[in-house]
Amino acid sequence: xxxxxxxxxxxxxxxxxxxxxxxxxxxxxxxxxxxxxxxxxxxxxxxxxxxxxxxxxxxxxxxxxxxxxxxxxxxxxxxxxxxxxxxxxxxxxxxxxxxxxxxxxxxxxxxxxx
Amino acid sequence: xxxxxxxxxxxxxxxxxxxxxxxxxxxxxxxxxxxxxxxxxxxxxxxxxxxxxxxxxxxxxxxxxxxxxxxxxxxxxxxxxxxxxxxxxxxxxxxxxxxxxxxxxxxxxxxx
Numbered sequence: 387x388x389x390x391x392x393x394x395x396x397x398x399x400x401x402x403x404x405x406x407x408x409x410x411x412x413x414x415x416x417x418x419x420x421x422x423x424x425x426x427x428x429x430x431x432x433x434x435x436x437x438x439x440x441x442x443x444x445x446x447x448x449x450x451x452x453x454x455x456x457x458x459x460x461x462x463x464x465x466x467x468x469x470x471x472x473x474x475x476x477x478x479x480x481x482x483x484x485x486x487x488x489x490x491x492x493x494x495x496x497x498x499x500x
Numbered sequence: 501x502x503x504x505x506x507x508x509x510x511x512x513x514x515x516x517x518x519x520x521x522x523x524x525x526x527x528x529x530x531x532x533x534x535x536x537x538x539x540x541x542x543x544x545x546x547x548x549x550x551x552x553x554x555x556x557x558x559x560x561x562x563x564x565x566x567x568x569x570x571x572x573x574x575x576x577x578x579x580x581x582x583x584x585x586x587x588x589x590x591x592x593x594x595x596x597x598x599x600x601x602x603x604x605x606x607x608x609x610x611x612x
Contacts, residue, residue, distance in 0.1 A: 390543070419599075426509075428502065429544075429589060429602035442599065476543050488534070489600075491543030 389413040392477050392492035399467065400500055407462040407495045409477030417482060418460040419489065420452060423474040435460060467499045503527045504592050506603035513610050519577040521606050523590030526571065530592040534600060535564060535575050538587045547588070548575070580610045 390411045399405050411418065420432040434442035435454040449471075451463040460477055474496050478489040505524045513519045523533075531552040536544035550557040550564045550573070557564050563576045577584055587607045591600035 392543075395541075426604065428504065428604045429591075431599050434599060478543070488546035488549070491536075491545065493541065493543050 390477060390479055390490050390492040392475075392495050394495060395493065396496045396498075398498045398500060399464065401467060401469070403467075404463070404465040406464065407475055407477075407497075409460040409462075409492055411458055411460075411477075411479040411490070411492075413479060413481075413490060415479035415481050415490070416457055417480045418454060418457070419478040419480075420460065420462050421476040421478060421491075423476055423494070425473075429476070433462075464497075467497075469499050472497055472499045502603070503530075504590055504601050504603040506588075506590055506606045508606050509604070510607040510609070513580045513608065515582055515610055515612050516579045519575075519580045519584065519608055519610065521575040521577075521588050521590075521608065523573045523575075523592075523603055524571060525573075525592050527592070527594070527601075528571070529594045530601075531594050532592070532600075533564070533566060533573050534591040534593075535562075536589040536591060536602075538589060538605070544589055577608075580608075582610045582612050584608060585610050 393408045417436045422430045431444045432446045433452045438454050453461040474494045476494045477492040480489045534549040535547040537547045538544040548559050548562050555566050566573045587605040589605045590603040593600040
């Protein structure tokens with residue numbers, strides 16, 4: 387049990403669908419992150435939320451829309467995705483924003499866009 | 501342009517021997533480095549870290565060495581165990597940019 391739970395674990399969606407990824411952390415952390423892990427590429431940071439406020443958007447296309455209703459929950463809303471968006475999407479949380487604080491990752495959502 | 505490079509996509513080691521995973525970085529502003537371990541179907545888990553004021557940090561079987569002049573760090577696992585088989589990600593960051601930059605990972609296989 388990592389304390390960071392992501393649902394669903396697997397998702398297959400068409401390019402015209404709308405779906406959402408959910409992340410929940412039970413660690414009392416203040417910062418939450420969305421990362422994208424594509425095959426043969428480095429882990430890419432997408433969004434950062436600190437105390438529910440978005441503090442970083444790493445040039446992510448608007449077809450990805452994050453939402454952070456509270457410090458424990460983070461969503462990633464998906465619409466009109468492309469096949470190249472197929473990847474493992476990882477949520478993480480940490481106590482603070484500093485790189486010196488370790489991040490705890492969820493198990494990820496394996497997304498396939500068809 | 502990759503700022504954190506793990507040039508070996510895979511490494512195979514015999515159980516009981518030493519595993520050495522390497523990582524190079526290009527950004528001289530990086531002052532903190534982390535290693536994460538990832539099993540299939542799981543998210544990365546934090547393993548060990550080192551700040552730029554040190555050149556070595558040890559935690560049990562895991563030791564990270566930092567060579568700032570060469571912009572190189574390495575993770576040593578001694579002795580290697582089959583349960584260490586996983587993908588290892590190197591990450592680096594700086595106080596100014598608090599989000600770490602990750603390398604592509606190295607897949608370690610430890611044979612019994």
